Amino acid sequence: MSLKQISMNQLFEITSNLASTDVVLDVRTPGEFAAGHIKGSVNIPHDQVLAHINQLKKYNVIYIHCRSGARAAAAASTLTSNGLTNLVCISGSGMEDWVGAGYPVERKQ
Numbered sequence: 001m002s003l004k005q006i007s008m009n010q011l012f013e014i015t016s017n018l019a020s021t022d023v024v025l026d027v028r029t030p031g032e033f034a035a036g037h038i039k040g041s042v043n044i045p046h047d048q049v050l051a052h053i054n055q056l057k058k059y060n061v062i063y064i065h066c067r068s069g070a071r072a073a074a075a076a077s078t079l080t081s082n083g084l085t086n087l088v089c090i091s092g093s094g095m096e097d098w099v100g101a102g103y104p105v106e107r108k109q
Contacts, residue, residue, distance in 0.1 A: 003076055004088045008097045011063055011090055015040070021060040025049075027075040028066050028095065036105040038065075038098065046071035049078055056084060065090040065098075 006014075015024060015038060024038050027046035037043065044052050046066065056062055056079065064079075066072040069091040076089040099105060 003080060005091050006063075006088055008065070008090055008093045008095075008103075009101065011038075011065065012098070012101070012103050014063065019060065022063070023056075023059045023061075024063045024065070025056070025075070026066070026095075027064060027071050032067065032095075034108040036095070036099065036107050038095075039104060039106040046075040046078075049075045050082060053079065053082055053084065057086075059086060061086055061088060063088045063090065066094050068092075068094040068096055 011024070018024070018040065024041040026033055026037050026041045026043045027049065029045055030043060033043040064072045064076050064087060072089050072094065073091045076087050079087055
């Protein structure tokens with residue numbers, strides 16, 4: 001099965017009415033996340049996703065993104081190879097494009 005991929009523009013449309021059973025997973029570093037993230041997103045750095053696999057299994061759909069796409073693809077690959085099939089990857093795009101498009105960003109206080 002191939003991994004479903006969407007753009008940050010498509011993700012913006014989805015986040016306006018995200019189901020409670022879905023999550024936006026930001027796989028950037030905690031520092032990057034604190035500096036600005038998508039409202040309601042969950043931060044698990046890409047090299048730590050495997051440790052949180054049981055938490056992630058409870059979601060129907062996981063939208064994975066990072067700064068520009070590479071870490072999201074790596075995290076998606078790790079999770080897919082460990083049995084998760086509920087993933088949508090934002091590859092070749094990321095928070096750089098989200099911010100560039102003027103979409104809302106939340107910062108940690």
